[in-house]
Amino acid sequence: MVRESSIMKVHYYTGLAAIVLVAIHILFRLTVPEGYSASLEYENVIANYKNISYTLVLELILVTVAVHGFNGLRVILLELRQGDAWESAVKWLCIAGAVAIIAYGTRTIILASMM
Amino acid sequence: MKENREGVKGWLNPTRYGANRFAYWLQRLTGLGLLIYFIAHVIETSNIVYGKSAWEKMLAVTQTNEGHIVLMVVIGMCVFHAANGVRLYIAEHGKGIGRPGRPEYPYKPTSLGLGMKACIWVSVALAALAMMYGAYVLFGEA
Amino acid sequence: MKRVKIRVFRYNPADGADARYDEFEVEAERWTTVLDALLYIKAHKDHSIALRYSCRMASCGSCGMVINGIPRLACYTKVYELGSDVITCRPLTNFPIIRDLATDFTAFFAKHKSMRPYIINDAVDRIDGREFLQKPEEVEKYLQFSYCIKCGLCYAACPTVATDKRFPGPQALAQMYRYLIDSRDMATDERLKVVDDRHGVWRCHFAGSCSMVCPKGVDPALGIQLLRAYLLGMSRDSKVVAELYRREK
Numbered sequence: 001m002v003r004e005s006s007i008m009k010v011h012y013y014t015g016l017a018a019i020v021l022v023a024i025h026i027l028f029r030l031t032v033p034e035g036y037s038a039s040l041e042y043e044n045v046i047a048n049y050k051n052i053s054y055t056l057v058l059e060l061i062l063v064t065v066a067v068h069g070f071n072g073l074r075v076i077l078l079e080l081r082q083g084d085a086w087e088s089a090v091k092w093l094c095i096a097g098a099v100a101i102i103a104y105g106t107r108t109i110i111l112a113s114m115m
Numbered sequence: 116m117k118e119n120r121e122g123v124k125g126w127l128n129p130t131r132y133g134a135n136r137f138a139y140w141l142q143r144l145t146g147l148g149l150l151i152y153f154i155a156h157v158i159e160t161s162n163i164v165y166g167k168s169a170w171e172k173m174l175a176v177t178q179t180n181e182g183h184i185v186l187m188v189v190i191g192m193c194v195f196h197a198a199n200g201v202r203l204y205i206a207e208h209g210k211g212i213g214r215p216g217r218p219e220y221p222y223k224p225t226s227l228g229l230g231m232k233a234c235i236w237v238s239v240a241l242a243a244l245a246m247m248y249g250a251y252v253l254f255g256e257a
Numbered sequence: 258m259k260r261v262k263i264r265v266f267r268y269n270p271a272d273g274a275d276a277r278y279d280e281f282e283v284e285a286e287r288w289t290t291v292l293d294a295l296l297y298i299k300a301h302k303d304h305s306i307a308l309r310y311s312c313r314m315a316s317c318g319s320c321g322m323v324i325n326g327i328p329r330l331a332c333y334t335k336v337y338e339l340g341s342d343v344i345t346c347r348p349l350t351n352f353p354i355i356r357d358l359a360t361d362f363t364a365f366f367a368k369h370k371s372m373r374p375y376i377i378n379d380a381v382d383r384i385d386g387r388e389f390l391q392k393p394e395e396v397e398k399y400l401q402f403s404y405c406i407k408c409g410l411c412y413a414a415c416p417t418v419a420t421d422k423r424f425p426g427p428q429a430l431a432q433m434y435r436y437l438i439d440s441r442d443m444a445t446d447e448r449l450k451v452v453d454d455r456h457g458v459w460r461c462h463f464a465g466s467c468s469m470v471c472p473k474g475v476d477p478a479l480g481i482q483l484l485r486a487y488l489l490g491m492s493r494d495s496k497v498v499a500e501l502y503r504r505e506k
């Protein structure tokens with residue numbers, strides 16, 4: 001079984017990594033000369049997805065935030081109620097949630113970068 | 116015997132035990148809020164793969180005044196959660212919380228000292244500033 | 258002198274009635290503590306009120322209760338310093354109620370015991386009378402945490418204990434650090450295994466309420482963060498196991 005300290009170290013590092021990655025993500029919306037609204041125009045967003053470094057940042061955000069967020073949810077749910085069945089259900093629910101959102105987001109990144 | 120456990124009520128009242136308890140409450144609320152936004156954001160942006168009209172339809176829903184207010188709240192949650200998260204990372208690694216010593220009356224706990232309190236209020240201030248900047252960017256173009 | 262209204266939580270599982278508050282008016286001097294007021298009520302107005310107390314000087318840790326929403330020792334809280342004409346006394350939260358203001362500490366003490374709150378060292382010499390040598394700075398690493406009187410106020414204030422029955426609580430975790438960092442103790446790895454659990458030290462989120470209410474300046478939140486930092490490998494080098502020393506006659 002994975003020790004709680006290993007899980008929580010991952011929680012720390014994904015949290016710290018997410019700060020840097022999300023900052024880059026937001027800068028991509030703020031550094032377009034025509035302004036924020038223009039950065040969201042279809043052509044500009046597709047151009048972002050064609051930038052391999054940016055898609056890598058998006059994928060990393062997806063993984064780090066999903067792992068950090070669903071582990072945070074696991075912590076809250078473990079503290080809310082106790083019992084072996086509940087704790088096992090919480091663990092698998094959070095793993096499934098993180099995997100599902102990573103898979104769904106990755107699909108968007110792959111399809112958008114091929115458009 | 117009556118169980119008498121405080122339950123979720125114990126989490127929900129941030130007013131009783133000072134700045135750290137307030138930060139605990141806000142960190143938890145912002146964490147949950149950000150997780151909900153993250154899931155919604157991954158789903159809303161997936162519209163890009165269905166072509167220009169689907170993307171613009173999504174923008175017509177989200178790029179509204181209500182959408183901008185939601186985004187401002189998200190910016191505030193994000194900045195507070197990040198700044199307070201860094202404070203917790205440092206404190207939970209045993210730094211910035213003082214050292215054990217010989218407690219003397221009136222027993223001011225070193226772990227809840229001025230440094231930690233200042234970090235909490237700086238996190239709140241940074242969140243407020245980021246929200247204002249967000250409002251300037253989001254509503255400035257209108 | 259001022260007159261204050263004391264609201265006392267009343268509940269007796271034996272009579273099957275719902276919990277209620279009884280109200281009493283008492284006169285308080287500047288030096289009157291909440292315990293003094295409660296004992297006055299018990300002596301002159303209603304002797305059936307159940308509460309636990311002993312030393313009346315914040316040494317025994319018996320008279321913990323929630324006074325105006327915050328866990329406090331009744332003997333250590335003056336009526337005047339509360340700044341209110343109405344004082345509400347409830348039993349400590351997160352402890353089962355035996356009757357009225359008296360709570361059951363069985364689970365609390367069981368968690369304390371599960372931390373093995375004693376020095377573990379095979380080299381202890383019971384025959385030859387040798388003792389361990391400790392420098393003052395080694396003593397200062399744990400001394401503060403050894404002032405704990407097990408009053409349970411931190412346990413009543415902790416938001417994690419409020420919902421997590423398996424969480425040891427601030428008192429037990431701070432005691433774990435007290436023994437772990439003691440240079441006479443050799444059971445570091447075993448101790449870390451006990452707290453590195455799904456419901457162990459990681460369920461503390463540094464809400465600091467424990468340290469806020471501690472009447473002895475133990476600062477359990479500090480102990481818990483240092484315990485976690487030790488687990489994260491931040492101060493492993495700082496512990497050197499003490500040597501045995503023969504005192505000169």
